[in-house]
Amino acid sequence: MSDQENQIPRTVPIQSATFSSPVNAEIRRAAATGIYDIRGGGAKRKVPHFDDLLFLGASVSRYPLEGYRERCDTSVTLGTRYAKTPIELDIPITIAGMSFGALSAQAKEALGRGASAAGTSTTTGDGGMTPEERRHSTKLVYQYLPSRYGMNPDDLRKADAIEVVVGQGAKPGGGGMLLGQKISDRVAEMRTLPKGIDQRSACRHPDWTGPDDLEIKILELREITGWRVPIYIKVGATRPYYDTALAGKAGADVVVLDGMQGGTAATQDVFIEHVGLPTLACIRPAVRALQDLGLHREVQLVVSGGIRSGADVAKALALGADAVSIGTAAMIALGDNDPKWEAEYRKLGTTAGAYDDWHEGQDPAGITTQDPMLAARLDPVEGGRRLRNYLKVMTLEAQTIARACGHNHLHNLEPEDLCALTMESAAMAQVPLAGTDWYPGKPGGGY
Amino acid sequence: MPTYDLSTGGLRGLNEALHAVSGATPNEGWTVLNPMGSHAIAVGLDAPVQVTVKGPTGYYCGGMNKLATVHVEGSVGPGVAENMMSGTVIVDGDASQYAGATGHGGLLNIKGNASSRCGISMKGIDIVVHGNIGHMSAFMAQAGNLVVCGDAGEALGESLYEARLFVRGSVKSLGADCVEKEVRPEHLDLLADLLDRAGAKAKPEEFRRFGSARTLYNFDIDNAY
Numbered sequence: 024m025s026d027q028e029n030q031i032p033r034t035v036p037i038q039s040a041t042f043s044s045p046v047n048a049e050i051r052r053a054a055a056t057g058i059y060d061i062r063g064g065g066a067k068r069k070v071p072h073f074d075d076l077l078f079l080g081a082s083v084s085r086y087p088l089e090g091y092r093e094r095c096d097t098s099v100t101l102g103t104r105y106a107k108t109p110i111e112l113d114i115p116i117t118i119a120g121m122s123f124g125a126l127s128a129q130a131k132e133a134l135g136r137g138a139s140a141a142g143t144s145t146t147t148g149d150g151g152m153t154p155e156e157r158r159h160s161t162k163l164v165y166q167y168l169p170s171r172y173g174m175n176p177d178d179l180r181k182a183d184a185i186e187v188v189v190g191q192g193a194k195p196g197g198g199g200m201l202l203g204q205k206i207s208d209r210v211a212e213m214r215t216l217p218k219g220i221d222q223r224s225a226c227r228h229p230d231w232t233g234p235d236d237l238e239i240k241i242l243e244l245r246e247i248t249g250w251r252v253p254i255y256i257k258v259g260a261t262r263p264y265y266d267t268a269l270a271g272k273a274g275a276d277v278v279v280l281d282g283m284q285g286g287t288a289a290t291q292d293v294f295i296e297h298v299g300l301p302t303l304a305c306i307r308p309a310v311r312a313l314q315d316l317g318l319h320r321e322v323q324l325v326v327s328g329g330i331r332s333g334a335d336v337a338k339a340l341a342l343g344a345d346a347v348s349i350g351t352a353a354m355i356a357l358g359d360n361d362p363k364w365e366a367e368y369r370k371l372g373t374t375a376g377a378y379d380d381w382h383e384g385q386d387p388a389g390i391t392t393q394d395p396m397l398a399a400r401l402d403p404v405e406g407g408r409r410l411r412n413y414l415k416v417m418t419l420e421a422q423t424i425a426r427a428c429g430h431n432h433l434h435n436l437e438p439e440d441l442c443a444l445t446m447e448s449a450a451m452a453q454v455p456l457a458g459t460d461w462y463p464g465k466p467g468g469g470y
Numbered sequence: 471m472p473t474y475d476l477s478t479g480g481l482r483g484l485n486e487a488l489h490a491v492s493g494a495t496p497n498e499g500w501t502v503l504n505p506m507g508s509h510a511i512a513v514g515l516d517a518p519v520q521v522t523v524k525g526p527t528g529y530y531c532g533g534m535n536k537l538a539t540v541h542v543e544g545s546v547g548p549g550v551a552e553n554m555m556s557g558t559v560i561v562d563g564d565a566s567q568y569a570g571a572t573g574h575g576g577l578l579n580i581k582g583n584a585s586s587r588c589g590i591s592m593k594g595i596d597i598v599v600h601g602n603i604g605h606m607s608a609f610m611a612q613a614g615n616l617v618v619c620g621d622a623g624e625a626l627g628e629s630l631y632e633a634r635l636f637v638r639g640s641v642k643s644l645g646a647d648c649v650e651k652e653v654r655p656e657h658l659d660l661l662a663d664l665l666d667r668a669g670a671k672a673k674p675e676e677f678r679r680f681g682s683a684r685t686l687y688n689f690d691i692d693n694a695y
């Protein structure tokens with residue numbers, strides 16, 4: 024018998040699904056450094072999302088609107104409940120709060136320019152208001168965060184709305200993080216902190232806890248600003264029914280609900296991937312909370328976390344949101360993770376599309392950095408133009424869908440326009456599984 | 471001397487009237503009657519006006535104050551002078567939690583005791599407490615001076631940044647990263663000035679100073695790459 028015939032068949036090497044190669048690499052990294060992985064961005068794992076929903080479009084029972092000619096409005100007014108001067112937006116897509124510190128001053132300016140050109144608002148972040156962004160944002164929402172970095176009544180009075188941040192979808196229950204590399208002189212001064220420290224923001228407001236205090240805090244902010252501007256409450260998606268109900272009861276004009284795919288400038292990977300609810304899962308409970316209080320449409324609901332296209336906008340609105348907010352997508356529109364910087368991403372040990380070490384301040388695209396040389400790569404005027412174009416495309420896409428469903432305003436989209444591709448998404452969105460009239464948990468559905 | 475009766479005029483009318491005072495009319499004195507624990511009294515003032523509140527207030531009295539002097543002839547609820555930028559807030563009685571929280575400037579002068587989390591996250595304000603302060607005071611305090619003529623509760627200065635804490639009496643315990651530091655001549659001068667401005671009888675030499683050990687400023691990484 025030849026040697027070959029003698030060989031006993033062996034099992035092929037099988038990689039463990041549990042101890043996969045990324046898991047093992049992370050164990051080795053943790054063992055070498057003694058520190059958890061910190062990164063930017065949102066959850067990278069796959070969770071049920073808007074992609075799992077489809078629009079039904081018009082049919083015999085519903086007629087469509089003429090795609091290019093018939094009117095389909097996109098405007099939205101935020102803060103109609105108590106504010107003397109609500110925020111009137113041309114499109115239901117706003118720019119989410121991203122801090123100066125996490126982003127360069129040029130990037131903040133570009134966001135302001137793009138949002139203003141598109142007729143929408145932009146938002147400050149955990150680091151105060153810069154004059155550049157105020158100057159270039161026709162409508163600027165001023166965040167009131169646990170850290171209160173840079174918080175001052177002058178900027179408060181300059182704001183077009185105030186957003187009390189209770190939490191973020193990427194890290195509900197956690198505060199911001201800005202590592203030493205990005206604490207430049209200007210950032211340190213605005214935050215009243217020593218230069219170069221690894222700065223971890225508070226996770227809880229220093230002077231109130233719970234919904235009863237929140238009501239008084241809102242009263243104070245309204246008294247300071249003469250009841251002029253709307254007050255938003257931003258929460259990470261965890262208990263959307265109760266959080267929305269409590270925010271509404273505390274007197275909010277607008278509730279901003281941020282799902283787990285929502286980006287962050289920097290936090291622990293374990294936090295991003297393992298805490299919070301997918302965006303899709305939190306919209307219906309929040310809408311129900313407002314409906315139960317008789318506040319749906321009186322208190323506006325803004326949804327964020329993984330919004331990328333006009334289809335996502337249309338789906339969020341169909342589920343009952345009044346508007347959406349974008350962070351990551353706006354950064355990509357400015358040039359974040361652009362393959363044209365691939366050689367530099369490689370030097371940083373990553374690749375275009377996967378770059379998330381935003382906390383290290385070495386962003387080749389010059390967006391998540393305080394390094395003057397890198398930041399100079401982003402031209403705020405060009406960035407603003409790109410963002411405006413992107414916002415315009417999203418709006419046109421959402422209108423395309425709304426017209427196909429027969430609606431003359433994006434807000435007329437409704438759950439009945441949707442079906443779900445999976446059991447999970449059917450259950451979360453409470454719309455029928457495609458081709459059926461059933462979804463898990465449907466009242467009287469028998470399951 | 472305008473007098474405003476909160477029980478008949480309402481909160482909105484009071485704050486509106488105080489906001490209408492401009493820098494052009496300095497030292498105009500306002501008296502607020504019947505505060506009866508109302509919240510958000512004299513918040514967001516932006517001119518050198520003098521406001522005397524005749525009785526106890528609720529939450530956030532003098533919140534975000536700039537330039538004004540707010541004198542409460544009574545005790546105050548949580549968050550008195552929160553995020554104050556400048557000016558003076560004087561409390562004749564005791565203060566509840568979070569007194570002077572996140573304050574950036576000005577002087578908060580509490581003649582009685584202050585409860586827990588006094589000076590939390592303070593960013594440059596000066597706070598003088600004639601009595602004692604509660605637990606977790608000066609938590610994450612970033613800048614400014616907290617002077618306590620009495621005793622301090624547990625976990626004083628937990629996760630402290632660059633604020634300076636001075637205590638005359640006992641300190642129940644120090645929070646993480648808060649340590650006792652030497653009192654140098656410049657601190658005695660600072661104390662003398664603050665005690666004088668607050669009308670406190672204590673002597674600078676009687677105080678101990680506490681500050682940040684700065685060991686939490688950066689992550690502890692075994693093998694940075």
Ligand SMILES: Cc1cc2nc3c(=O)[nH]c(=O)nc-3n(C[C@H](O)[C@H](O)[C@H](O)COP(=O)(O)O)c2cc1C
Nearest residue numbers: 119120121122148149285286288328329349350351
């Ligand atoms: C770079 C960056 C910085 C952020 N900074 C803040 C912040 O300062 N305050 C805040 O409330 N949320 C912050 N967020 C979260 C956004 O406001 C928003 O909730 C999130 O980006 C929405 O999800 P999306 O990124 O999938 O669009 C930040 C997000 C990013 C990507």
